[in-house]
Amino acid sequence: MPAKDPLIEKLKVCILNLKCEGTVTDSSAHLVSCCELLELILRKGLQQPVLSLAHRDYWQCFKQLIQHDTCGRLSSVSLAVQQTAACSKIITSQGRGRFFIRLMLMKRTLGNVVKHLLHTNRVIEWYSPNVAILRNEEFVEPFISLSMVLSEMEFKLNIENCSFLDESWLLPVCQIYEAVPCQELGMVLRYLNGRVFVLDLLKGSQAQADMFVEPGDIIDEINGISLRNASNGQAGVVFSKLKGQPLSIRLIRWRAENGSIYQPLVKHLQQLKEENTSLQFGPKSMSHKTVGQKRGQTPCVKDGRILYAVQLLGKANIGMYGGKEVLQHAIPVVLECKQDRKEVLLDVKETHLTCTDKTSQQKLCQHHFPEISCVGRFGNQPDLTIFAFCVLDTPQTERPIGFCCVVLQAATSSECEEIVNRIAAGFKHTEWFV
Numbered sequence: 141m142p143a144k145d146p147l148i149e150k151l152k153v154c155i156l157n158l159k160c161e162g163t164v165t166d167s168s169a170h171l172v173s174c175c176e177l178l179e180l181i182l183r184k185g186l187q188q189p190v191l192s193l194a195h196r197d198y199w200q201c202f203k204q205l206i207q208h209d210t211c212g213r214l215s216s217v218s219l220a221v222q223q224t225a226a227c228s229k230i231i232t233s234q235g236r237g238r239f240f241i242r243l244m245l246m247k248r249t250l251g252n253v254v255k256h257l258l259h260t261n262r263v264i265e266w267y268s269p270n271v272a273i274l275r276n277e278e279f280v281e282p283f284i285s286l287s288m289v290l291s292e293m294e295f296k297l298n299i300e301n302c303s304f305l306d307e308s309w310l311l312p313v314c315q316i317y318e319a320v321p322c323q324e325l326g327m328v329l330r331y332l333n334g335r336v337f338v339l340d341l342l343k344g345s346q347a348q349a350d351m352f353v354e355p356g357d358i359i360d361e362i363n364g365i366s367l368r369n370a371s372n373g374q375a376g377v378v379f380s381k382l383k384g385q386p387l388s389i390r391l392i393r394w395r396a397e398n399g400s401i402y403q404p405l406v407k408h409l410q411q412l413k414e415e416n417t418s419l420q421f422g423p424k425s426m427s428h429k430t431v432g433q434k435r436g437q438t439p440c441v442k443d444g445r446i447l448y449a450v451q452l453l454g455k456a457n458i459g460m461y462g463g464k465e466v467l468q469h470a471i472p473v474v475l476e477c478k479q480d481r482k483e484v485l486l487d488v489k490e491t492h493l494t495c496t497d498k499t500s501q502q503k504l505c506q507h508h509f510p511e512i513s514c515v516g517r518f519g520n521q522p523d524l525t526i527f528a529f530c531v532l533d534t535p536q537t538e539r540p541i542g543f544c545c546v547v548l549q550a551a552t553s554s555e556c557e558e559i560v561n562r563i564a565a566g567f568k569h570t571e572w573f574v
Contacts, residue, residue: 179198308404310404319350321386474528485497491566514530531546
């Protein structure tokens with residue numbers, strides 16, 4: 141019976157599990173295990189230089205490939221190596237090696253890279269012939285075959301989510317926060333171990349109104365500018381340079397996919413908590429969620445955002461005037477039409493709001509705040525749950541024919557008030573567009 145290496149056997153099982161999932165994404169259950177096994181195989185038997193204090197890792201092996209490629213056969217690999225070396229979010233050789241592996245999986249070239257590695261004598265000599273899988277004739281062929289299988293599979297990975305590869309293969313939840321031009325976002329920041337943490341949100345600020353960023357989250361980059369290993373005040377300098385411009389902020393969430401603390405952040409959050417015992421991680425405005433749960437309602441969450449489950453009561457053209465005074469007689473006009481009610485999800489975003497059919501998930505409408513002329517609650521009702529907003533009525537001819545009043549009903553009076561206040565806050569923060 142031929143000898144078997146346990147790492148090769150585990151990798152084989154892991155790849156079979158990945159193939160069952162179809163397209164592999166960052167949320168695939170077996171992706172981390174697969175990457176860990178690839179790393180262990182590439183490290184096994186890698187010898188350290190005798191006359192150098194620098195630690196050698198498999199990333200140095202990949203870098204050497206392009207230096208010994210005299211025929212230009214590795215042009216795609218060269219570009220990948222350059223992209224990895226230039227990534228400002230990664231500091232260590234371990235992180236760069238992991239980034240490169242993920243890149244090779246995405247580009248479906250891991251198998252070819254392994255083959256070139258084995259045929260580059262200057263590099264393969266770094267491996268011990270007695271220990272390394274890459275220099276064992278019985279084990280290296282199965283490893284090449286498995287690498288080629290991986291190269292035939294489809295990987296759709298978020299390559300930009302790489303700031304924690306120095307520490308872990310387990311990736312955090314990474315999301316984009318799109319903010320409209322404003323004087324300030326209203327976030328209190330703390331620089332800790334080369335990362336920019338959000339400590340608090342100022343009352344009445346855009347960041348608090350948007351309900352997107354939470355204390356404990358990390359600002360990873362702003363408009364493509366990385367803040368990894370940022371010095372004190374660097375985020376403030378970037379924000380100052382971009383004042384008056386739309387912002388695209390990449391956030392790293394302190395919560396993992398399952399809702400628990402993202403493990404590599406535990407020690408950082410503990411330190412922040414020791415410095416400020418009153419610090420609370422998570423959104424401060426949780427009262428409406430608690431109320432909703434007590435009443436048997438389940439809050440809807442999509443991409444880390446709270447969506448409001450409301451009823452769309454109808455809409456109607458109300459003429460050429462769309463001021464706030466029109467709401468008290470426009471809402472009854474819509475209600476008297478007795479249109480079919482629809483269960484919808486209302487998402488009040490940073491620059492606009494969207495309304496989606498709860499059952500079919502079809503987007504019914506989307507309006508940027510500058511398009512909305514007014515918003516308010518209907519006062520002639522006992523529970524104050526009905527609200528409406530007016531927007532330019534633009535048919536297929538794309539020429540406005542007046543204003544349309546859209547009427548909705550929230551689950552509770554407090555939720556209705558919150559929605560109206562958030563839309564009103566959107567007006568305030570988007571005055572620049574008007």
